Amino acid sequence: MNESKSSIIDSHCHIVFSNFNEDRELVAQRWRSQGVKALIHACVEPSEIPAIKSMADQFEEIRYSVGVHPLDAHHWDDKTLNILKNAALDDSRVVAIGELGLDLFKSENLSEQLSILMPQLKLAFELNLPVIVHCRDAAKEMLEVFSKLSKDGCCPKGVMHCWSGKVQEMRQFLALGFYISFSGNVTFKNAIDIHDCAKEVPPSRFIVETDSPFLSPVPNRGKRNEPSFVKYVVEKISELRGESFSEIAEKTTQNARELFALP
Known part of the structure; x- marks a missing residue:
């Protein structure tokens, strides 16, 4: 396994969260030492945007x-839609709209979730930006939304982040043009469905992420996750696919660059 020269992109993290306040510089040193050349910092609500922007000023790898x-x-x-639109137009380091989607695991307010999802999807299509999709216990509903937009010719491209679905669901999202992103849960021993997806996903359509500070991979399960740990996700996928670490690192880096139009 030749890790030393491999560059990796962590395609989804949240290092703006307060549990990084004490050691963010050290966290950056560690991701650099592990070959993480770029990070996509996901946003969960508009009040985070100024802090994320200032973090991108501090760490040049961040989009x-x-x-x-x-x-x-x-x-x-x-006012929210305008805030998002202006933020995206104001800074070329904004490479996606999200994290948006549906979560029927922690909440049942489907109509309220749809009411904020649809304008964000329209905005992404209008600005020609990909979407970062959170989908938990809602594959059927999410597929309905995307299928309708696709039929109408206005479905944005994007990624199903922190994939935890079944192979059949993955095939449907792939057919609609979406990428699949694997996070720390692919390293869990009993994550059989995710393992099956990692083996089957086409080489040009998957990326890797940490979702830091959540879902720390084995061997750090239960600890705070951080971008340097993305190497364990790459390791597990290389084992599942029977490919070298550097092959998976190279493929996922190339795929992330294409999806997010990274320099």
Whole structure:
């Protein structure tokens, strides 16, 4: 396994969260030492945007998204869409809209979640930006939304972040043009469905992420996750696919660059 020369992109993290306040510089040193050349910082609601932007000023590897998470629907008001649009137009480091989507695991307010999802999807299509999709216990509903937009010719491209679905669901999202992103849960021993997806996903359509500070991979399960740990995700996928570490690192880096139009 030749890790030393491999560059990796962590395609989804949240290092703006307060549990990084004490050691963010050290966290950056560690991701650099592990070959993490770029990070996509996901946004969950608009009040985070100034802090994420300032973090992108501090760490040149950071690009970011702007959006409202389905569990943060209560942060949406009549000014939100304009805030997101202006933030995206104002900074070329904004490479996606999100983290948006549906979460029927932690909440059942489907109509409220849809009411903030649809304008964000329209905005992404209008600005020609990909979407970062959070989808938990809601594959059927999410597929219905995307299928309709696709039929109408206005479905944005994007990624199903922190994939935890079944192979059949993955095939449907792939057919609609979406990428699949694997996070620390692919390293869990009993994550059989995710393992099957990692083996089957086409080489040009998957990326890797940490979702820091959540879902720390084995061997750090239960600890705070951080971008340097993305190497364990790459390791596990290389084992599952029977390919070298550097092959998976190279493929996922190339795929992330294409999806997010990274330099």
